[in-house]
Amino acid sequence: MKKKISLLLSVIMLFSACLMPANADDITANHNDSISRLFSDKPEFCLYCGELHSGFGGSFIRFFHDIGYFFCGIAGRYPDGGRMWFSYDTVDAGADEPFYFIHAGDTHVGFIDERDYGDERLVETAKRRESDWPAALRVLDDLSFKAKELNALIVHTGDLIDFVSQRNLDLAKDFTRKNDVFACAGNHEYHVYIWDDGDDIARRESVEDKVQASFKNDIRFSVRVEHGVKFIAVDNSFHNIEQWQLEKFREEIADGMPVILALHVPVYAPDIFEFQMKKLDYPHPAWLMAIPEEVMRENNYEDTWIEEQKANDATNEFYDLIVSSQNIKAIVVGHDHAHFVSQVTPTLKQYMVATDEGQIFAVR
Ligand SMILES: [Zn+2]
Ligand SMILES: [Zn+2]
Numbered sequence: 001m002k003k004k005i006s007l008l009l010s011v012i013m014l015f016s017a018c019l020m021p022a023n024a025d026d027i028t029a030n031h032n033d034s035i036s037r038l039f040s041d042k043p044e045f046c047l048y049c050g051e052l053h054s055g056f057g058g059s060f061i062r063f064f065h066d067i068g069y070f071f072c073g074i075a076g077r078y079p080d081g082g083r084m085w086f087s088y089d090t091v092d093a094g095a096d097e098p099f100y101f102i103h104a105g106d107t108h109v110g111f112i113d114e115r116d117y118g119d120e121r122l123v124e125t126a127k128r129r130e131s132d133w134p135a136a137l138r139v140l141d142d143l144s145f146k147a148k149e150l151n152a153l154i155v156h157t158g159d160l161i162d163f164v165s166q167r168n169l170d171l172a173k174d175f176t177r178k179n180d181v182f183a184c185a186g187n188h189e190y191h192v193y194i195w196d197d198g199d200d201i202a203r204r205e206s207v208e209d210k211v212q213a214s215f216k217n218d219i220r221f222s223v224r225v226e227h228g229v230k231f232i233a234v235d236n237s238f239h240n241i242e243q244w245q246l247e248k249f250r251e252e253i254a255d256g257m258p259v260i261l262a263l264h265v266p267v268y269a270p271d272i273f274e275f276q277m278k279k280l281d282y283p284h285p286a287w288l289m290a291i292p293e294e295v296m297r298e299n300n301y302e303d304t305w306i307e308e309q310k311a312n313d314a315t316n317e318f319y320d321l322i323v324s325s326q327n328i329k330a331i332v333v334g335h336d337h338a339h340f341v342s343q344v345t346p347t348l349k350q351y352m353v354a355t356d357e358g359q360i361f362a363v364r
Pocket of ligand 1: 188335
């Protein structure tokens with residue numbers, strides 16, 4: 001009986017939502033708003049299948065997909081092969097007992113609401129970015145679902161939000177409070193108006209406190225121990241780390257405990273450098289930390305790229321510690337939005353996660 005009533009209520013909710021006019025100016029999106037997008041005539045990514053449905057036929061497909069998405073929300077489960085996919089790997093770290101963690105990154109939640117409508121540049125930023133990341137909330141839903149299913153810690157390697165807005169900070173806070181999340185910062189955690197600013201430390205400092213309030217652990221440097229394995233999160237999102245981070249890292253690895261290192265920007269290794277350099281068909285740099293300067297020059301790096309990516313002393317020392325410490329068992333990274341497993345040393349792998357991917361690790 002209860003089931004019938006809830007089904008009836010769902011159908012009533014669905015059709016009353018269908019009758020509501022969509023506000024074309026509303027640039028916020030939320031998985032609960034998906035029904036209101038039915039009357040929008042612009043192409044939008046489908047939250048159900050991740051495809052772009054445009055035109056009259058597209059609206060028709062989207063209508064049915066939105067209904068599917070709506071009921072998936074009620075059931076708390078989305079179809080496999082949708083926006084989020086999961087890869088599986090094992091880390092032999094010498095854990096007290098085996099456990100799972102899920103690595104995700106670059107979710108880029110990118111919305112604003114009326115609290116930020118007064119800031120025209122931010123409204124413009126959100127308009128430019130909303131179509132890039134329409135499924136971000138669904139990815140977070142999928143992640144939460146999988147983490148609960150496996151009773152797994154979520155290790156998020158940054159860019160959880162796309163830019164700093166009230167709504168994005170609320171959504172990040174909601175995600176980190178409802179789930180067990182251990183995170184490091186990505187460059188987008190400190191982005192206000194995207195593309196208008198590079199690795200700007202003053203800008204980071206201007207938003208750092210309010211961004212940090214949306215996370216449970218310190219996203220610039222944190223340590224957490226799970227079953228005898230130490231997770232260390234270090235913010236290297238501006239391609240470099242600072243001396244205080246190096247000192248803390250050195251202290252943390254000195255006890256010899258097995259370590260899984262979470263960073264936003266991957267560390268340099270020849271395989272991942274080659275992968276990134278071949279990625280696009282126009283000149284671009286690789287997006288890595290501690291690339292040797294001679295490697296940059298050999299690969300026709302523009303001076304501005306060298307300027308941005310050149311490693312400072314702390315970063316070079318950090319890199320040397322990573323490759324020489326036998327107790328670092330795995331590195332998890334993001335930033336490039338692609339899946340790649342890099343061999344940093346013969347015994348150390350670095351796992352780069354795609355933006356719609358969850359990497360499920362069994363740690364033994
Ligand atoms: Zn990103
Ligand atoms: Zn990034």
